[in-house]
Amino acid sequence: MSRVSIKNIAQVIGVSNATVSLVLNGKEKDGRVSKEMADRIRKMAKEMNYEPNNLARGLRIGRSQTIGLIVADISNLFFANLAFHIQEHAEKFGYSVIITNTNESDLKMEKMTNILKSRSVDGFIVVPTEYGQPYVEDLIKRNIPTVLIDRNFPEIAASSVMVDNYNASVKALKSMVNQGCRNIGMIIYKSELQHMIDRKQGYTDVLEKHGIYNPSLIKEINYSNITSDVEIAVESLLLKERNVDGIFFATNSLSMLGIKQLMKLNVDIPNKLKIVCFDKSDVFDFIQFPVSYIQQPIPEMGKNAVELLVNQMKQTSGTQKKVQRIELQTELLDSF
Amino acid sequence: MSRVSIKNIAQVIGVSNATVSLVLNGKEKDGRVSKEMADRIRKMAKEMNYEPNNLARGLRIGRSQTIGLIVADISNLFFANLAFHIQEHAEKFGYSVIITNTNESDLKMEKMTNILKSRSVDGFIVVPTEYGQPYVEDLIKRNIPTVLIDRNFPEIAASSVMVDNYNASVKALKSMVNQGCRNIGMIIYKSELQHMIDRKQGYTDVLEKHGIYNPSLIKEINYSNITSDVEIAVESLLLKERNVDGIFFATNSLSMLGIKQLMKLNVDIPNKLKIVCFDKSDVFDFIQFPVSYIQQPIPEMGKNAVELLVNQMKQTSGTQKKVQRIELQTELLDSF
């Protein structure tokens, strides 16, 4: 036997579709359905194992109660955690989440926005790719509720939930300077994304203020060549004449590879070299030297993104969405 | 301006809905639409930025081209990777994936199956919770295509993609015995799930065959108390009189906590104690002692699950689904 519909229930009870629908949506007051009939309908619905058809519902009311989430890489723990919290929170508002991946590919970003649009998601939460700006602009032009997370495009009118990357970086570098570092390297992705630029700027500003800025200590890594690029970068920074006494890793993937290389080279941490990483990692619990790291408030990021989005979705669809940019603070912590 | 529909395109061109639909679905041959008209329609559709409404489509054709994926914990890297590969593969068949979490809660499992059912997913890929069997049975009773992954319920007629947990365990234990271990402990979840039972059975059988089985060396951990339980279990195994010279960790989360504890206690690995873990971890690259681990073929698991499911979904909806149980082999590897 196929799926039970409202019509089926209506027939069995001998009442109209409308009455059943009203009751099952808790609008019995509004529809003035008698208490007895309402109870009878609810009982029968349960008995017949009725489950609403959200396709039909979505078609009719023009909403699908679904959020489209586009992340750069679900197998990266940072994004996996983010996805987890977004989902948990979305559920509280009655939304399901469709998670999709871009693998940092702009092409895939275009594809994923299209797939999700055609599934009538009510809104988007997006970790955009480097040149994904046009696709975000398209969403906004179409007046589809959209919230950027982790990364944003400052020059377009998009709501976003970010951490204060500049100050995170400043915090990290100040701490290194205070601990006596004078030749601090930085390993960062080569990217035009604003959050990377901010992290770099924080580094630059602190070091310049202390008169110890040296641009040749910034190593920019190609995402496509990450493993070998990091190895080379670390080795280059460790050249004797450079006298590097600190390295700041701008993302968790860079940290992992960097630390691996530092261990291979038997670098004396923290005595000869101090390191600060972006993001916490399980790995920190297993290495014999202390690591400082910038902790991002992942649960709050997810929570805020969902709330921003829900607010946007609530607004009457005609009006221009109000742009809200949320910036959360990070914490600088020590692994032990 | 709101979303462009087929009707809009039809009006602009001055033709019927049907013609536009036929063309946009590539059925122009079937519907005998002239080449010129077809081209005109396609061009106009592109120009007007038409995007199909999959809610309407799904409602009409009774399928949503969506797979519901239920995992135990998306923030666990094993499941995150699995989700990643399932998604990549599903996409090739034109399916989107809605990922949801249960956090090992049976209640949530029920909720998630309901949510996904009401979203008319065409099929389910499920990592079931310990007592989630009734919900899987319900899906099967309703003739909804379903594939279990990572865990299964042998007594119900459900298709599944598993690794050969018994032989994985046998492989691990044989290797430890061959390396001279005689008092081997095991740390495993207290669970009635078949894959856990199989892993335990592999342990038992190998050790019994060698006459070195000692049930008091099996430590069963409560999922809700995992951190302290593992600490206690490790300490208990390391009591002098036990003379334990090997520990087998039955899951990645147990491995992580166990290794942490072993490091805290400064155990001499691998000289005094050998360890084998289930699943690979990033952490292995960062610890100073070698670890053996069972590697599960995550990409193949995802691929097989999607293919099984797609096959089920292709079958005419009336017929009883053929049950296929796929068992993949694992590899025993060394971290270095």
Add this chain to the structure above:
DNA sequence: CTTTTTTGCTAAAACGTTTAATTAATTATT
């Protein structure tokens, strides 16, 4: 004992597709 209000329900349209059944016009076949 009218009139008004309230109560309890129904009819029917709409959302955007797909698709089977027709129709009408043109071309091919005898």
Add this chain to the structure above:
DNA sequence: AATAATTAATTAAACGTTTTAGCAAAAAAG
């Protein structure tokens, strides 16, 4: 020249909801 076949489209119903407007009966008010 009549008939058959092909081509190029159309019509209209259906999928399962939601929701507005309306109707009839009962209850309340005057």
